Amino acid sequence: MVATTPLSMKSISFLVHNSTEQQNDLQIQEQANEDIIYRYPVLRGVATKEQVESATMDELRLYMQMAKMVDDIDNDKEVYSIRRGLSDEKR
Numbered sequence: 001m002v003a004t005t006p007l008s009m010k011s012i013s014f015l016v017h018n019s020t021e022q023q024n025d026l027q028i029q030e031q032a033n034e035d036i037i038y039r040y041p042v043l044r045g046v047a048t049k050e051q052v053e054s055a056t057m058d059e060l061r062l063y064m065q066m067a068k069m070v071d072d073i074d075n076d077k078e079v080y081s082i083r084r085g086l087s088d089e090k091r
Helices: 007-043 051-052 059-091
Strands: none
Touching: 007 051, 007 059, 051 059
16 A cells, blocks of 8 residues: 545645745845845946945935936936837838
8 A cells, every 4th residue: 555645734734835935935035125225226337335334324314215216327327228129120
């Protein structure tokens, strides 16, 4: 006689596994959100890691604002490029 796991037990272990994965994903997302004030200015190129690590909270806020401005400029360039491409297609 071969012992088999009932279907319901397989489903439960699958759900537990997915639940654990989702919990880990949420923890990673929360950690990333907490660290964004330190990482985002570096990722956008407005400050170095060293500058961010030694910055005051006011300086961090300034770096964040500058990073957002860089994003706005990049978004404007992208929109302009898309519009330009669309107008070229009409010709």
